Amino acid sequence: MDKAAATSTPLPVRTTTSNDGNGADSGEAPAPALELGEPVSPSAKLVEDFYIIVLIGVSTPVNHPALRAGIEAQLARYPHFRSIQVTGKDGVLRWAQTTVNVDDHLIYPSLDAAAVAADPDMAVEDYVASLSTTPMDWSRPLWEFHLFDFPTSEATATTAIRVHHSLGDGMSLLTLLMACTRSAADPARLPAMPPLPARRGAIYQRPRPPASAGCLQFAAWVWSFFVLAWHTVVDVAGFFATILFLKDPHTLFKRVVSHGGVNRKRIVNRSLSLDDIKFVKNAMNCTVNDVLVGVTYAALSRYYFRKSGDTDTDKEIRVRSMLLVNLRPTTSLHACVNMIESGKGSDVKWENRLGFIILPFFIGMHSDPLDYVRKAKKVVDRKKSSLEVVFTHVAAEVILKLFGLKAAGAIFHRMISHTTISFSNMTGPVEQVEFCGHPVLFIAPSGYGPPEALTVNYQSYVKTVKVNLAVDEAQFPDCHELLDDFAESLEHIKDAASSLGKH
Incomplete structure (x- = not known):
């Protein structure tokens, strides 16, 4: 079954300038058709009901313009983050590039003020739990930022990033996160990479002893x-x-x-x-x-x-x-x-x-x-x-x-x-990082579906x-x-x- 209508040219990433987060633009021209791309991989089809949730705590209030601009410049440029899954006339499920309205992916939950004041940690936890029974919109690229712009016991503000597992596994998404961050000590450079493991080759490799070995x-x-x-x-x-x-x-x-x-x-x-x-x-x-x-x-x-x-x-x-x-x-994390x-x-x-x-x-x-x-x-x-x-x-x-x-x-x-x-x-990163200008205090990935x-x-x-x-x-x-x-x-x-x- 189609998850979206298949139509012929990819659309550029666009953002709105409104602050209401509804992504509405006036006077838009009709959307061009979608261009079908590479097939969705078998492993991506296998995790159709699986989702990754990453909680990120930051030490400053959310700077909404900086976050929106950073996501547009970094995250939304990657192919699967600007694509939806579409079944073509040949019956093959493929990735198709589409318009990305970044504001559609920034969600500001309406939480009970009394519950937040009484226990902000539990308010965030309860909301994230509700995501496990809330479907995503398959007519848009399958990623969302849920923003909690109030202090908890560990952070000044918290973001819950929900990503469908078909966009990548935990390691590939960690790689993407690393590439979208900067060192908090020097925002001009990437954060220091984790040290390479001792093993560099395939797990089945056994180094041959030298000729002088007994x-x-x-x-x-x-x-x-x-x-x-x-x-x-x-x-x-x-x-x-x-x-x-x-x-x-x-x-x-x-x-x-x-x-x-x-x-x-x-x-x-x-x-x-x-x-x-x-x-x-x-x-x-x-x-x-x-x-x-x-x-x-x-x-x-x-x-x-x-x-x-x-x-x-x-x-x-x-x-x-x-x-x-x-x-x-x-070596793939460093190479990517x-x-x-x-x-x-x-x-x-x-x-x-x-x-x-x-x-x-x-x-x-x-x-x-x-x-x-x-x-x-x-x-x-x-x-x-x-x-x-x-x-x-x-x-x-x-x-x-x-x-x-x-x-x-x-x-x-x-x-x-x-x-x-x-x-x-x-x-993860071995030094403190900034994400879209926000100093990160913790990274906590998990998920649901299995x-x-x-x-x-x-x-x-x-x-x-x-x-x-x-x-x-x-x-x-x-x-x-x-x-x-x-x-x-x-x-x-x-x-x-x-x-x-x-x-």
Whole structure:
């Protein structure tokens, strides 16, 4: 079914000069027809019901003219941000450039003044929750800025950016955000990029030992490929088993479908200290991601045993998460930002480039808090020695092409419904940035759409890591207590790491 009428030439971006935000211009000529462009990618079709929400807190009141001008000059110039999805005469869904009235995308919510005065944080949270049951207008490019120009506990003003997932995945949108910001210390330059990871090549690459290496070292190199192949076979078998019959046990975290079939999502977040996380990382010789997975194990365990009343703390419950993994080259963030800055932004590929890993999560109580991180490191290291993420991405593309969107969507939703949690971790700017002249205090991405009761996203920014939870609010009315569990779990793990080497 067409999401808009297909018509023959792209229109330029336009903005209105009125301040009422209704985007009305007088005396406009009739709109020219639309020119159909590239087909919508299979992965974009697969996430038709998925949306990304990014909360950004700034330290100044909203400068409306500067924000409008900045969005027009930066964000609205990118192809998918000035396009809609249109079905052509050949039945193929394609991107078509259209008019972008920036004022149509700047939304100023009418909130109850008494509710804002009583609890501004909750007023913002309630409104963002309402977005999960509010459809977007498919006749316009699928992005919106919802502006809250009043102080909260963390910011002078807050913006909730809602973007349809077909415009890009979290990493591509983070790249775009980085390209649209400037260093707060020097607005003439881009912000400092996150450091490149140690691995630069493909995950299946194993550097060949030098010619001077002994037989044992060469044998170990050859053996590593056998291990990679075996782990991949095991993980692929688990992938098919999950589609067919393998379900996680019912726990407090497993989604319960409401009678109406619609579960409203509430999005909440909490700031964690990146210095504390790095302290644990260095003390245990692991990665930041290992620590965050360990903190998640600990937080979910605390919540489960407190809320369920289960007194058998010796047992361990195994549930699984869908860990989203960026398949772009490890240097892509830096390369794409540089391309955008040099005027080659149209060459950047914004489509979804994600695979996923089925990552076991272990719910249990440990007397030593560091055991959560040890277990996380063991599980994550095992998953790194597998091509599961590549296979899942390729499988999704092949299934879409062979069996169509309906079948692929059913399989994808079955995968999610047979697991329990979605999990992701992204690295953000390492110095404070400005967005359209507004100094940014925090960045908190999340989303809604997947049929899961709980989604966990981590986002670093300067010296803070935001843990962002998207929960079915009927199932997690105490979601702020769950946030407390994340903060307290990190504190206990850090204290335990501080005692290492003192005995």
